Structure formats: C-alpha cells, structure tokens
Amino acid sequence: MLNRLNGAIATVLVIAAWVAGGQSAWAVRSQNYTPDQFVSVLFGFGYPVTPGTPLIDVRVQQAIRDFQTQYRLPVDGTLNAPTQDKAASLVSDLQTNLNRAMQPSPQLPGSQFYGAQTKNAVALFQRQNKLPETGIATLETYQRLQDIISDAIPLPGQPTTPIAPTAPPVSSVPIGTLYNETDFRAVLLGLGYDVNPAKPLNDAPAVRAIRDFQQRYGLSETGRADQPTQEKAAIVVRNLRNNLKTVLRNNLSIFPFYDDVTQASVRQFQTQAGLRVDGIATQTVRAQLDATARRVR
Template sequence: MWNGSTNAVAALLGGALLWSLAEPIAIYQPAWAARTQDYTPDQFISVLNGLGYPVTLTTVFNSPVVQQSIRDFQLQYRLPVDGTLNPPTQDIAADLVRKLQTDLNRVVKLENPLPASQFYGRQTEAAVRLFQQQNKLPETGIATLETRQRINDILNDALPRPGQGSSPGGSSGGAVQGIYTEAQLRSLLLGFGYDVNPQQPLNGTSAVRAIQDIQFLYGLPQTGQADQRTQEIMATLVKNLRNSLKVVLRSNLPITQFYDAQAQAAVREFQTRYGLAVNGSANLAVRSQIDAAARRVNP
C-alpha cells in the first residue's frame, strides 16, 4: 500500500468534496437574490457539512479542512477563491440550501414543510434523512451528490416514485452498489498509486488495504469496503484531479469520475512537464503537486 506525506494529505483533504455538488464547474445562476443575513462561522460549517463537504459540525472554522472546503466551493461556482465567507460565497450557499429545501417540500410529504431558509439545521437534516429512507439511500441526513441527483430525477420524472416497482441500485455485470463497477474501482485504485492486483476481487487483501487508506485519509470508517460514501469521495477525488489537470495543461480533458486512459495520459503529460517519474499514476504526492500547480494558474 502506498503511503503519502502528511503535508500532501493536508493539501488535498479539502478537495474531497469539490465535486459533491451536482453541477460541474460553471457560472451559477441563483434563483434567489441573496442571503437574508450573513452566516456565522458555525452556520456555514453546517451548510458545508449538510452539502457533503468533509467537515464535521465540531470542526474549527479556521482549520485547514474548512478553509480548503470553502475554496473548493468557490472554485466550483466561479467565485473569488480566498477561503473566506465573502458575500458571493454566502449568497450562493444560501441559494443552494433554499433550493434543496424547496425541492424536498415537493418530493417528501412533510408534516411541517421546510421554511426555504438559508440554514441547514436539524429540520433540513431530518427531511433529507426521510427522503433517503424513502428512496433506499444511506440515511445520513447529508445531501450527498446521489441524494440531490435522486431529488432532481424525481422532480424531472426521470425516476419512478418509491413503491412504483422500481429497484434503485440494481446492477449486473460485476457492478458494485454505488457509482463504480469493480473493474472501474480497480482502475481508480491503480491510478492513485496503490499496489492492487487487477485480477483479484475488491475483497482481496491489497484492495481492502487501499480502500482503508483512502477511508483513513478522508475521515471515513475504515471498513475496507467500497460503500456509497467511499465511492463518492473517490469520484470527487478523480473529478478534482481531472479538473486540475485540465487547468494546468489547458486541455479539453472531460471532467468525469473515471480514471481512464485519458486521465492516465494527462497525468503522464503533467509528469513529463514537471520532471517527475512518468508512469501515469497519480499517487497522493503527485495529486498534491497537480493541485498546487492548478492553484498557481487560478490563485
């Protein structure tokens, strides 16, 4: 199993949820004018936590993981990237939470409808948890990417409502419950520099250790199983990587959650340009260097 430096871990921790939001990087068009009031640090941490960023409600606001998560949020929506609660950042956050609450009111039969406020509190968490329960999703109370996509799908009539004969999550052909197939997960682990036997299943020793390492780095239970939350983090990491490579290389690399031949080629190009060992493998140290290079392009 590959072991990275603690500095590299610190540099990348906050990047874990840049892609937890459903939209790709784009200029965001808010539906509401602005927040009704400024967020306190604790209130904004609640928003970050509720939208799936890797912060807990007890995380100190000036900690590196919170500051990086704010930067990732700002980069996602083409906002001034300074890691602070600048007005545009607060306005977009308020709009996202209001939209989530309004959408939940439309798809979940709540005894007390959500107020469509800018705050992600216990009532919103309970509504998200109820929606997840109704739709056979992990009941976390956190509006993960999968949760928000499912809400949007229902609102767009792309998925049948619960109880109409649907079987969400069903898969075949070697698929793992969640985002990736087993083959895709193995490719991702190999691409991230882990010594994984591509011929062994994901419950093999090398794959389990690699997954445990990712879970440790990003504050997840170290089960060694590629559960939904772990796959979401992995998908976010790959999307962050591809976006940073696109910025640094000024390429047309598509932003997907897969570590495929295109991603490998882009990593090789980066390694060539920066005098690194050219192997197409983006271990934690390489990802840290790519992330740093991207920030120099877009400070």
C-alpha cells in the same frame, strides 16, 4: 421641460429596475452566515468537515476553497458575499425540492440554513427511498430527488401533465457535491482514461472508463460517477497535485480539479523525467511521480 421630465422618469425606472434586480439576487440570503452555520452547510452537502469546527481549521479552509472552486466563485477561503449567496441558494433549492417531493408538514422554510429541520427532512427522504440515512445531501440523494422532481410533481394550480424541462448543456450538468460533468470528464481525461470530451458521462466509453477507475480502486463498479467514485477521484487528483508541488517546487494549490495548470505541471514533470510529454497523468506517470516525490521528501 418635457424632455427633462421624460429623462427623469427614465432614470427613475432604470434605478427601480436595478434595485428590483438587486433585491431578487439577495433575497435568498437574509443575513450573513455565522461560522457555525456555514460549516453546517458544508457538512450538509457532504464536504469533509465536522460541525462546530472553527473556520481557521485547515479542513474547513480547504472545504471552503473546494466549494468556491466547484461553483466558480472567488477562491480565497473566506465567507465572501458570492460564497454565502451561493450556499444560501443551494440550501433554499434543496428545501424547495424536498417540499415538492415530500409535502412535509410543516414545510421547510426555503431558508439559507442547513439546520436540524433540513437534516431530518433529508434523512426521512433517504429512509423513504431506501438510501443510507445520513441527513447529508449526498449525490445519490440529490439524484433521487431530482428524478422525483423531473417526473413532474406539479405545483398547486399547475396542470397535471408535466412540461418537460429544458435540459442544461451536457458540459454543466451537476452530478454531485464535488464535480459537474465537465469537471469529472476532465479528471478522467487527465488521468488517461479514454472518454469523448463532447459526450455525456452515460456514453458507453465513459461508462467503461468509470468502471475501470472503480475497479482499480476497489469501488463498486456502477459505471456512474457516484459519491464514492468522486471522492476517490478527488483524493487521486489532490495527491497528484501535491506530488507535483513537491517535485517541481512550485506553489500549486491542492484541490481536486484537473485544470490547465495541472496539465502544464504534468508536462513539466514529463519533460524532466524523459517521458512522453502530453500532460496526461496516466498510472505509469503517477507511479514515477510518486516515487520521485518520496525521494525528494
């Protein structure tokens, strides 16, 4: 009898822990997004969509897929549960950090919605920090906000001497709305730039590579993976994948990441074109691919 009772108690405790875990995982998203609300989130984080555009719009569909790919979510172009949960978490974290950095009154609610209050708070933060006042959480805005937070603004009741946060692994550090460090390093390597895959993007060879990329495409030579640089890289990789899809007549999806499939497709083109087969889309390879794609079209 005692064993049965202990077993029942254990079962109840396990169920209670599972429920508590589930509640915490779903706590940020209080409800499903409407299409307009989710498009506002995408717009607020810098994806190239226009508020009020329907979900069936091709640009919105691509933005959702890019969002899902960036955050390693199921990629189907729909507002599936993991996609909504991730969006809710990102907006809530942004609002929380703005509250810590700015102490607005009233404070942002820490909700899942990127509405007028959040947009105005982002714009005010940008104005105060001499950034372009867009109300969009751009890379520069995100980096400045993180700088302020990491400079140890204490929460109420916490000691004023900050405890240095544990830095995430270099390979997973988010650097903007399109890429994290791993993703952007893969783009540089895939396009033929000389960077060390084990080093962060502030490593001297990586800084030189980024400056070379920026110079080639007429960007400000900051040596950082800033938002204009990321956006140009995304265009280059999308164009590369589109040309590969045209020339190889495969079903390659058009997104801005240089993954194993991209590398394999580049190898296939290099083999067909009699080029050195290494899976690296240098400027020479891309130029020949572009010329071939034009003839095919």
